[in-house]
Amino acid sequence: MFKNRIYKLRKLMSEKGIDGVLLQGDPNRNYLSGFTGDESFSVITNERAIFITDSRFTEQARQQAKDYEIVQYSGKFEDFLGDLTKNLNISKIGFEENIITYDNYIKYKNKLNCELVPMDGMVEKIRIVKDEEEINCIKKAAAIADKAFEHMLGYIKAGMTERQVGLELEFYMKKLGARDLSFPTIVASGVRSCLPHGQATDKVLKEGEFLTLDFGCIYNDYCSDMTRTIVIGEPSDKMKEIYNVVLEAEMKALKGFKPGVTGKSVDKIARDYIAEKGYGKYFGHGLGHGVGREIHENPRVSPMGDTILEKGMVVTDEPGIYIPDFGGVRIEDLILITECGCEVISKSPKELICIK
Structure with a gap:
């Protein structure tokens, strides 16, 4: 089920010309992963699906987000995300413009060596029809x-x-x-x-x-x-x-x-x-x-x-x-x-x- 949802997202990513997305809001992130917690992130590229959380949710993520690589981070998330997007060779990353605050946007823009692109409700377009x-x-x-x-x-x-x-x-x-x-x-x-x-x-x-x-x-x-x-x-x-x-x-x-x-x-x-x-x-x-x-x-x-x-x-x-x-x-x-x-x-x- 979650693999199929990720597949649909990747098709929309290809159409929009982006090679990665950052999901931060609970509804979209959890819809695509099966995770039921909060205060976590996921980065999805054409080849990889990475679930990012801290020590409070690491074990829960391992149990629930089974189609993802689980990564635990500490420190400032924008620093971690900057290193991750560089290692993944992401040139354009989609973000949830209705979720990410202006403060976070500025932090990401300063730390990420890639273009930040609004997703325009990409995941919501998949969610609109229920299975x-x-x-x-x-x-x-x-x-x-x-x-x-x-x-x-x-x-x-x-x-x-x-x-x-x-x-x-x-x-x-x-x-x-x-x-x-x-x-x-x-x-x-x-x-x-x-x-x-x-x-x-x-x-x-x-x-x-x-x-x-x-x-x-x-x-x-x-x-x-x-x-x-x-x-x-x-x-x-x-x-x-x-x-x-x-x-x-x-x-x-x-x-x-x-x-x-x-x-x-x-x-x-x-x-x-x-x-x-x-x-x-x-x-x-x-x-x-x-x-x-x-x-x-x-x-x-x-x-x-x-x-x-x-x-x-x-x-x-x-x-x-x-x-x-x-x-x-x-x-x-x-x-x-x-x-x-x-x-x-x-x-x-x-x-x-x-x-x-």
């Missing part, structure tokens, strides 16, 4: 989130705080086997539910309020992402109306996901429907995004989403309506692009749930 093992890990992470949501429906009640809800949700996902959270859990109730990324506060849940939960977990380095909006007590007619508009928009978009279309074309389906119902100005974010080793990956499913969807991509479908001083609704599923459409990975119910 069977990756899809299974994402499905497992989503299943944990589904079970946690089911548990929360029996736990949540008026009088507790958003922070209590968030802590229980996070604890339960880890209890079920999650390694970590995909992102800081969003718990927003009442008028705060109009905040798309409202994190938990000490606000108390009250009757007649929306409660939005946006959460996910990491399983074997792969993320899940799901949002459900519920009501504490009885909803007003206005709350029901908004909820149904978002739900219908989400369902209409699901029918548009398939290979050969762009993300922006699917975004338009949901966006046009919400606008038709009079709430267009209250839906400000994109419909979705890719999910994998990172919670936000390509492809984008937004008005700027020009990438053509392919079988094996995993994306979100998450329309929302957010009305200041009133509240908001978001419903989000994690989906897999299949040969002729899509598979909904998130299994939690989407009809309006009221906590009595």
Whole structure:
């Protein structure tokens, strides 16, 4: 598996005219090696794959990065890298321009006797289509989130705080086997539910309020992402109306996901429907995004989403309506692009749930 990924990277290196790459960010380095730690590096050339770490991770790297030569370094990494690139006769080395800081770039430029070339998302282009093992890990992470949501429906009640809800949700996902959270859990109730990324506060849940939960977990380095909006007590007619508009928009978009279309074309389906119902100005974010080793990956499913969807991509479908001083609704599923459409990975119910 990792040899095949390295082979694909080397093809892209050849096309770009570089004879080596430096991988420093966890997602790309670990995707190509099988390593699960951090604070390490890899240098890949046309002939060699070298994993570079310090004494904390040397043994772990030997056990996990089996397709690599394991090298332990000490001292300043830029000095070590300068000697390595010279010994490997690298003339042009690609670097992750979204990972390496300007400070590191200057250090490398001063120490390396070769040209530094931005990789332009080279590894991310390989990562965008998931293989069977990756899809299974994402499905497992989503299943944990589904079970946690089911548990929360029996736990949540008026009088507790958003922070209590968030802590229980996070604890339960880890209890079920999650390694970590995909992102800081969003718990927003009442008028705060109009905040798309409202994190938990000490606000108390009250009757007649929306409660939005946006959460996910990491399983074997792969993320899940799901949002459900519920009501504490009885909803007003206005709350029901908004909820149904978002739900219908989400369902209409699901029918548009398939290979050969762009993300922006699917975004338009949901966006046009919400606008038709009079709430267009209250839906400000994109419909979705890719999910994998990172919670936000390509492809984008937004008005700027020009990438053509392919079988094996995993994306979100998450329309929302957010009305200041009133509240908001978001419903989000994690989906897999299949040969002729899509598979909904998130299994939690989407009809309006009221906590009595």
